[in-house]
Amino acid sequence: MSLQKFTSLPALETHMATATYIEGTIATKKDVSVFKAISEPGPEFPNALRWYNHIAAFSKTRIEHLPGVLENLTLAAAAPPPAAPPPAAEKAAKPEKAPKEPKAPKEPKGAPTPPPAAPAAKDAKPAKGAAASTAVAADGSKMEDALKAALEADGEVADSLVFAEKHGFDHAALIGVCKSLSSADNVKTDNLSKTLVQLSAEGLECAAQGSPEARVFALVPAGGDVLQDDLMAAAGAAGKVGMAKAVQSKWLEVIKEESTAPVAEGAKKPPAIKRVKRAVGSVEDAVQKQLQKVQAAKGAEGAVSADDFATLKKRGLVAVVTLKSVKVSRGPTFAFWGQKAVSDITHEMLVKGTWREAVFKPLNLDASGLPPSGGALHPLMKVRSLFREIFLQSGFEEMQTNKFVESSFWNFDALYQPQQHPARDEHDTFFVKTPAATLDIPKEYLERVRATHENGGEKLGKEYCADSTGWKYDWSEEVTRTQLLRTHTTAVSSRTLYALAQMMKTQGTPVKPQKYFSIDRVFRNEALDATHLAEFHQVEGFVIGENLSLGNLMGTIADFYKNLGPEFADMKFKPTYNPYTEPSMEFCCWHPTLEKWVEVGNSGVFRPEMLRPMGFPENVSVIAWGMSLERPTMIKYKFKDIRALFGHRIDLNLTRSHPIVRWT
Secondary structure (H helix, E strand, C coil): CCCHHHHCHHHHHHHHHHCCCCCCCCCCHHHHHHHHHCCCCCCCCHHHHHHHHHHHHHHHHHHCCCCCCCCCCCCCCCCCCCCCCCCHHHCCCCCCCCCCCCCCCCCCCCCCCCCCCCCCCCCCCCCHHHHHHHHHHHHHHHHHHHHHHHHHHHCEECCHHHHHHHHCCCHHHHHHHHHHHHHCCCEEEEEEEEEEEEECHHHHHHHHHCCHHHHHHHHCCCCCEEEHHHHHHHHHHHHHHHHHHHHHCCCEEEEEECCCCCCCCCCCCCCCEEEEEECCCCCCCHHHHHHHHHHHCCCCCCCCCHHHHHHHHHCCCEEEEEEEEEEEEECCCHHHCCCCCECCCCHHHHHHCHHHCCCECCCCCCCCCCCCCCCCCCHHHHHHHHHHHHHHHCCCEECCCCCCEEEHHHHCHHHCCCCCCHHHCCCCCCECCCCCECCCCCHHHHHHHHHHHHHCCCCCCCCCCCCCCCCCCCCCHHHHCEEEECCCCHHHHHHHHHHHHHHHHHHCCCCCCEEEEEEEEEECCCCCECCECCEEEEEEEEEEEECCCHHHHHHHHHHHHHCCCHHHCCEEEEEEEECCEEEEEEEEEEECCCCEEEEEEEEEEECHHHHHHHCCCCCEEEEEEEEECHHHHHHHHCCCCHHHCCCCCCCCCHHHHCCCCCCC
């Protein structure tokens, strides 16, 4: 597309009224092409003038050095019409070719070479770019001096736009000077903006010459008619819009006349002849009057009614523009105008003593410091620390949990869980290939567990017999030695209880009431969903004593959860089945985010078939419970999906961005 049309200031004004204006952008080749071809627009072309000043202020030093322009344009108003080609008979004859000059004789070999000609003396004038740069620097210095004088006299410059018009400065360049002074804290700037109503290039033309429909109406003779094609040609650019608006307003009417010329067979019928005549005697150009009112208001809104203004705006005759400026006041370092402030004192300044005359930037003691670079606790670790603290305050002792790989013996068989139980299948348990079996199982205890599984230990004697029928199957030592990733921390409890029984037997003392807990990871081959993981944390606790009941268990669990906070006030217990506890219970808490009851743990009283082979007497009972660490954390932190709390989906920024939780 040719840029020639933009050398017309009305066309340039119309284009710039809708163009995006971005401060600080450099001139493109299109900008340079038009900029070099036009003179500075007057105030009647505000949008074109804004663009012109922007290019002049930000790119004057680079315009001359750009690698050419897209088009060598000339002013549209000054461009003469192309001359008609001369008749063929009057074309000038081609000039004859000048005879070739004879070649100079060759110098004989060995002749001395004449010295080279001296180069022509260059013009001593400075380059255009250097002169433009000097001019811009001089303008900036004038602006700084004018701003300083105004601030010393009045204390502030209320509006940079008014200030620039008063002193004849380019406003965009003045804004750049203000920003530079503001960065040194010599001045302080506050952004201002105001909305003005401006006429577009077409609007200015309509205000001066009349609306397109009024101009078209004036071209139609009163009491007569005119051919539509002749009317459109006479109206020029205003013809199409003016004709449509005049017909729409019922100022003009179009009369069609069918052609009477004979039509040959098979030929197309000639188009109808259209004539235009006036439908009314005279008209009032309301659009011109409205535009003149807007123009007289000098940018103020409300010069015409809202409906009339909407119509003018829809036709592109007016536009609402926002003029941005700044309010300038004295800054903290105004007294040290022109002297650059420094932020830190250096060793060189101390040695030379220049710090005495230096200007320092003011310290903002209210500014936030840098965030600490150290680590932060994960929500799970916060809740784990809280659980541990509650257990210790309640008199519990922590068990050793440093065995992720466990044998089936301690994980299942010591708990009186039969070897054909579904939980011991591969779809629920991760088995270890290497080493596939363990050798570290107490031989005598292993045999007592075998007998209890097969027949209830009827041949073990009164000391170890559980008075049970057992599971009545052939127990396999090979199965019990298989290695796996522990499926629950109850395996830790079975090891601890066996150690307590051995210590009681060695010391010959009765069992003392004791309380133990553990918190560590367990692994299950489960399908992942919003409340289940294959790897998670389990909290385990048990109390050993004489004649403990289900009531003791429920009270212990309720007291523990009361210490976690009011979120766990609503609890439910329901009976369930566990191979190694009888009776057994699940306990659930209400999840406010998921809006449903969520199981958080399992509990029960360990069966005699588990305790008697270890060596505990009949009157000793153990109440125990296990719960996940993740689900209480989900309830407290209102997580909907457990995978967002633990696993590969977790947001690593969670540890820093999550607020501290108060457990009250």
